[in-house]
Amino acid sequence: xxxxxxxxxxxxxxxxxxxxxxxxxxxxxxxxxxxxxxxxxxxxxxxxxxxxxxxxxxxxxxxxxxxxxxxxxxxxxxxxxxxxxxxxxxxxxxxxxxxxxxxxxxxxxxxxxxxxxxxxxxxxxxxxxxxxxxxxxxxxxxxxxxxxxxxxxxxxxxxxxxxxxxxxxxxxxxxxxxxxxxxxxxxxxxxxxxxxxxxxxxxxxxxxxxxxxxxxxxxxxxxxxxxxxxxxxxxxxxxxxxxxxxxxxxxxxxxxxxxxxxx
Amino acid sequence: xxxxxxxxxxxxxxxxxxxxxxxxxxxxxxxxxxxxxxxxxxxxxxxxxxxxxxxxxxxxxxxxxxxxxxxxxxxxxxxxxxxxxxxxxxxxxxxxxxxxxxxxxxxxxxxxxxxxxxxxxxxxxxxxxxxxxxxxxxxxxxxxxxxxxxxxxxxxxxxxxxxxxxxxxxxxxxxxxxxxxxxxxxxxxxxxxxxxxxxxxxxxxxxxxxxxxxxxxxxxxxxxxxxxxxxxxxxxxxxxxxxxxxxxxxxxxxxxxxxxxxxxxxxxxxxxxxxxxxxxxxxxxxxxxxxxxxxxxxxxxxxxxxxxxxxxxxxxxxxxxxxxxxxxxxxxxxxxxxxxxxxxxxxxxxxxxxxxxxxxxxxxxxxxxxxxxxxxxxxxxxxxxxxxxxxxxxxxxxxxxxxxxxxxxxxxxxxxxxxxxxxxxxxxxx
Numbered sequence: 001x002x003x004x005x006x007x008x009x010x011x012x013x014x015x016x017x018x019x020x021x022x023x024x025x026x027x028x029x030x031x032x033x034x035x036x037x038x039x040x041x042x043x044x045x046x047x048x049x050x051x052x053x054x055x056x057x058x059x060x061x062x063x064x065x066x067x068x069x070x071x072x073x074x075x076x077x078x079x080x081x082x083x084x085x086x087x088x089x090x091x092x093x094x095x096x097x098x099x100x101x102x103x104x105x106x107x108x109x110x111x112x113x114x115x116x117x118x119x120x121x122x123x124x125x126x127x128x129x130x131x132x133x134x135x136x137x138x139x140x141x142x143x144x145x146x147x148x149x150x151x152x153x154x155x156x157x158x159x160x161x162x163x164x165x166x167x168x169x170x171x172x173x174x175x176x177x178x179x180x181x182x183x184x185x186x187x188x189x190x191x192x193x194x195x196x197x198x199x200x201x202x203x204x205x206x207x208x209x210x211x212x213x214x215x216x217x218x219x220x221x222x223x224x225x226x227x228x229x230x231x232x233x234x235x236x237x238x239x240x241x242x243x244x245x246x247x248x249x250x251x252x253x254x255x256x257x258x259x260x261x262x263x
Numbered sequence: 264x265x266x267x268x269x270x271x272x273x274x275x276x277x278x279x280x281x282x283x284x285x286x287x288x289x290x291x292x293x294x295x296x297x298x299x300x301x302x303x304x305x306x307x308x309x310x311x312x313x314x315x316x317x318x319x320x321x322x323x324x325x326x327x328x329x330x331x332x333x334x335x336x337x338x339x340x341x342x343x344x345x346x347x348x349x350x351x352x353x354x355x356x357x358x359x360x361x362x363x364x365x366x367x368x369x370x371x372x373x374x375x376x377x378x379x380x381x382x383x384x385x386x387x388x389x390x391x392x393x394x395x396x397x398x399x400x401x402x403x404x405x406x407x408x409x410x411x412x413x414x415x416x417x418x419x420x421x422x423x424x425x426x427x428x429x430x431x432x433x434x435x436x437x438x439x440x441x442x443x444x445x446x447x448x449x450x451x452x453x454x455x456x457x458x459x460x461x462x463x464x465x466x467x468x469x470x471x472x473x474x475x476x477x478x479x480x481x482x483x484x485x486x487x488x489x490x491x492x493x494x495x496x497x498x499x500x501x502x503x504x505x506x507x508x509x510x511x512x513x514x515x516x517x518x519x520x521x522x523x524x525x526x527x528x529x530x531x532x533x534x535x536x537x538x539x540x541x542x543x544x545x546x547x548x549x550x551x552x553x554x555x556x557x558x559x560x561x562x563x564x565x566x567x568x569x570x571x572x573x574x575x576x577x578x579x580x581x582x583x584x585x586x587x588x589x590x591x592x593x594x595x596x597x598x599x600x601x602x603x604x605x606x607x608x609x610x611x612x613x614x615x616x617x618x619x620x621x622x623x624x625x626x627x628x629x630x631x632x633x634x635x636x637x638x639x640x641x642x643x644x645x646x647x648x649x650x651x652x653x654x655x656x657x658x659x660x661x662x663x664x665x666x667x668x669x670x671x672x673x674x675x676x677x678x679x680x681x682x683x684x685x686x687x688x689x690x691x692x693x
Contacts, residue, residue, distance in 0.1 A: 058573075079575050094573045096566030098634035099559075107563055108574030110556040117554050120493075123502045141503075 007070040008033045009167055009198040010055065010086075015064035017054055024050040025222045027064070032167060037189060037199040039213035039230075043242055047222040048202050049091075052169050055200075056088040057081035087165035091172045093156040097145040101137060102126045104144055105159045133158055133188055150181040157188060167198040174208050186212050206235050220244050320628055322679050323643045326672070330647060334654030341654055344530030351528070352465050354649040355537040356381075356599035357616065361623035361641035362548055363414075363592030366585045368624055369552070369565045371633020372421070372428040374589045376435030377620055380413045381597025382443040382612025388461060388598060389453035389607035390446050399460045407594045413439060414590020418583035428586075436617070444609055452608040455601065464540070464602040468532040475525035475534035478542075483518040490514070537599060541642070544595075548638040561585060565634030596620070615666060619648050622669060626676040632684065647672060 008031040017025040025047050032038045042048050053059045055066070057075040065072045068084050075081050081088070095104050102123050111118045111125070126140045135154045137147060144152060153173060160168055170189070174182045189212045192199050203209050209216060210230060218225040218241040226241045239245075334341040360377050367374040384406040391402035413435065420431045447453065455462050469475065490510045497504035528534050552558035560581045563571040572578050600616070601607050625631060626647050627640025648669055655665045 078573060082575065088573075090573070092569070094567065094570035096563045096570050096634070098566040099562055103559060103562075104570075107559070107570070108576055110559060112556065115555070117556060117559065120496050120500045120502060123497075124500045127502065 008067070009069060011067040011070075012051075012055070013065040013067060015051075015054060015061050015066065017050055017059060017062050023222060025054070025061075027223065028219070029224055030217055032198045032200055034166065034198050035193055035196045036215065037193050037201055037213045039201045039203055039209040039216045040219065041203065041209060041216055041238065041242055042219035042225075045221075046219040046242075048219055049171065050222075051219065052088065052171055052200070052202060055081065056086060056169060082163065085163070085166035086169065087160035087163060087167070088169040089156045089160045089171060089173060091175065093152055095144045095152060095156060095159075098143055100143050101140040101147075101155055104155060105129070105162060107159075109163065129158055129161065133161070133191075134184065149176045150178055153177060153185065154181070154188075157185065161192075165197065167200065168192055169200045169202075171202045172204065173201070174203065174205060182208070206238065209238070210235065218242055320640070320643060323626060323628055323640075323647060323676070326626075326675075327643065327647050327650065330650050330654065334650070334657070337654070338657045341657055344527045346653060346657070347527050348531040348535065350646070350649050350653050351524075352535045352537045353603065353653070354645045355465065355541045356596045356603060357619050357623060357649065358541055358641055358645040359544065359596035359599060360593050360616070360620035361596075361627070361645050362544060362638050363589035363596075364620050364624040365627075365629050365636050365638050365641050366548075366552075366561065366592075367428075367589045368629045368631060369561050369633060369636055370582065370585055371565050371631075372582075372585075373621070374414075374417065374428065374432045374586065374593075375617060376413065376417060376432040376439055377589060377593035377596075378612040378617030379436045379439035379443065380410050380590050380593040380612070381600060381616065382607075383413065383439045383446075384410050384594030384597035385601030385607040385611050386443045386447050386453075388601065389455060392459070392461075393453050393455065399456075403460055403598065406598060407591060410590040410592075410594020410597070411587050412590070414593070415583055415587040417590065418586030421586065422579040422582035440612065443612065447607065447609060452606055454606045457605060461598055461602045462605050463536065464599055465535070465537045466602070467536040468528075468534065469536070469539075470533040472529045472533065475528045476522070478534060478539065479518070479521035479525040482521050482542075483514060486517055487514040537602075544592075545638050545642055552638060557581075557584075562634055615662075615669075619645075619669070622673040622676075623648050625680070626673060628676075628680075630680055630684075631677065632680075 010030070010032045012028055012030040015025055015028045015030075016023070028047070028051060030038070030040075030051070040048050040051065050059065054061045055075065057078040057080050060076050066075055067073070073080075073084065075084070075086075096107065099107065102119070105126050106122050111121050113121070123140060130137065130140065133154070135151075135158055137151050137155065144155065147155065153176060157170065157173060173185050173189075177185060186208060189199055189201060193212075193214075201209070201213060213230050216228045216230055216233065216238055218228070218238065220242065221244075225244070228238060228241070331342060340346060360381055363377060364374060387409045388402050388406035391397040391405060392399050397405075417428070417431050417435050420426045421428045487510070490505070490513065491507075494504040494507070494510060525534070528538070552561060560571065560576050563574065563576060564578060564581055568578060571581075597612060601611065623644035624636070624641055625644065627636075627642065627644030629636030629640045629644075651668055651672065652665060655668070
């Protein structure tokens with residue numbers, strides 16, 4: 001289901017990013033609407049991670065405009081992105097191994113009571129959240145180091161949901177997961193969309209992309225290489241856009257006319 | 264780590280709360296940690312932790328008992344009230360420095376300058392108070408602030424400029440030692456006022472027996488009340504709580520230890536002021552580390568700097584503040600050490616002080632790898648080290664042997680730390 005609203009939650013207009021001599025992103029365009037899952041795909045080194053980091057405020061952009069709900073914004077540091085309502089789950093999860101699940105969920109936004117950490121309330125809300133997302137872990141009071149890779153992934157995603165973000169960015173969320181946990185994460189992604197969150201999903205797994213994404217944005221060598229409607233595009237077309245087997249301009253034109261005919 | 268203690272999920276035993284019961288219905292997973300209620304469950308949990316290498320303070324407490332037994336069998340004067348009381352007072356200086364070291368070790372860093380900084384604080388107080396006749400309270404505060412500023416400078420070069428902490432604080436070690444010698448001047452030794460504030464730090468005893476017993480009673484009651492009402496709140500919120508029997512068991516253990524200590528102090532001169540201050544410092548620092556968001560940030564940095572940064576933690580400021588704390592406690596420790604000898608001299612802050620402070624933190628159970636430890640570790644560790652010093656001194660054994668034994672104990676502790684980490688990894692709980 002694509003419920004396309006008038007103004008996208010997030011829009012990138014001609015975004016470029018350089019690292020020294022390396023042009024990581026060139027004039028990248030991207031639009032994400034509320035209640036929409038956009039899959040961001042591309043080969044290794046295509047600029048997916050860099051693009052995500054510019055949105056999340058880790059790397060400020062060099063050129064171009066980031067629009068948030070129709071207004072141009074500056075995203076200079078991660079806090080800016082968080083304040084806007086952008087939550088990012090990175091591939092390396094960014095969890096502290098020595099701290100327990102509750103501590104990690106609330107890291108950086110601890111609930112306090114009279115200036116002191118309110119462990120009871122944090123634990124209660126952690127359990128509530130994990131129950132809602134049907135996440136099963138041995139205990140919310142064991143250190144992250146004791147959890148399996150899949151369990152860490154779901155904890156990291158659960159953590160991004162705490163601030164009730166408008167846009168959730170998931171960087172390869174299913175890469176390290178087993179069959180059942182992959183299905184759980186995909187369920188979770190659909191639940192986020194149904195609640196009206198915008199989701200950017202980075203994935204190498206075409207099956208996952210086809211399963212949950214509404215649109216697929218392809219990056220190739222730091223440039224846009226087409227935006228496809230998932231329903232009307234074959235897997236082969238997407239893969240050829242990723243690998244560069246198609247002519248860029250033609251693909252883009254085809255995707256545009258395709259998209260227009262759908263609407 | 265006390266956070267593990269509450270890890271029993273409600274999914275197993277009796278559930279009174281309807282909310283928790285709903286949780287029990289959804290989470291039936293054979294991999295969940297199930298713990299029986301009551302004493303049997305406590306023993307089972309303990310065995311599981313032992314197997315998983317989660318030893319906590321057990322090795323150091325056992326080590327301390329063994330050390331005391333050995334020295335007592337060598338010399339029956341060792342476990343007398345007088346000697347134990349002297350050990351308690353003598354350990355406070357090094358112990359204070361070790362508290363600061365625990366903060367730095369939690370970051371996974373090291374501070375080599377604490378010995379020299381402690382010397383500077385003693386010298387600064389002596390020069391300001393004795394040579395310049397400044398008000399002693401003001402001089403005391405300024406001496407402590409000297410340590411804070413020194414630590415903050417180290418923190419700045421480490422966190423902001425990016426110099427490894429090892430190198431910065433090694434430079435600090437040399438610089439502050441030179442600074443101390445400079446302000447002490449040619450004379451070299453300044454005697455402190457024997458009835459003054461600093462001298463009293465280690466020479467004042469609350470001779471009224473009520474003081475020591477009162478402190479023990481207050482500590483026990485406060486512990487019980489906070490544990491009891493904490494558990495009540497947990498029950499009300501429907502999250503797993505510790506059974507009352509366990510709270511009582513812990514309270515009884517605490518009561519036995521604190522009243523035994525009070526009894527021993529009262530056999531001699533009463534409760535030492537130094538011990539009262541040390542215990543207060545341990546309470547406050549432990550509270551800050553485990554119950555405030557600042558403490559949570561320190562632990563987070565010790566776990567993963569990248570995760571902390573992404574969680575919006577101001578990594579630079581936390582790092583600088585931790586080194587400032589380390590410097591502050593070094594200065595406080597330095598004043599206690601100066602108090603013990605009632606003078607500031609050129610040898611202050613040198614010798615084995617730095618190594619003892621770091622060893623105390625590590626022997627007590629603070630991990631060198633960051634992210635694991637409590638300030639109470641400093642108490643246990645320094646108790647081991649000072650016990651060895653006093654025991655050997657009673658035997659008339661000179662410091663070379665003392666260094667070798669302390670070195671051996673330190674090595675044993677670090678080996679235990681490394682091995683338990685390995686065991687924890689294989690048990691999936693590193």
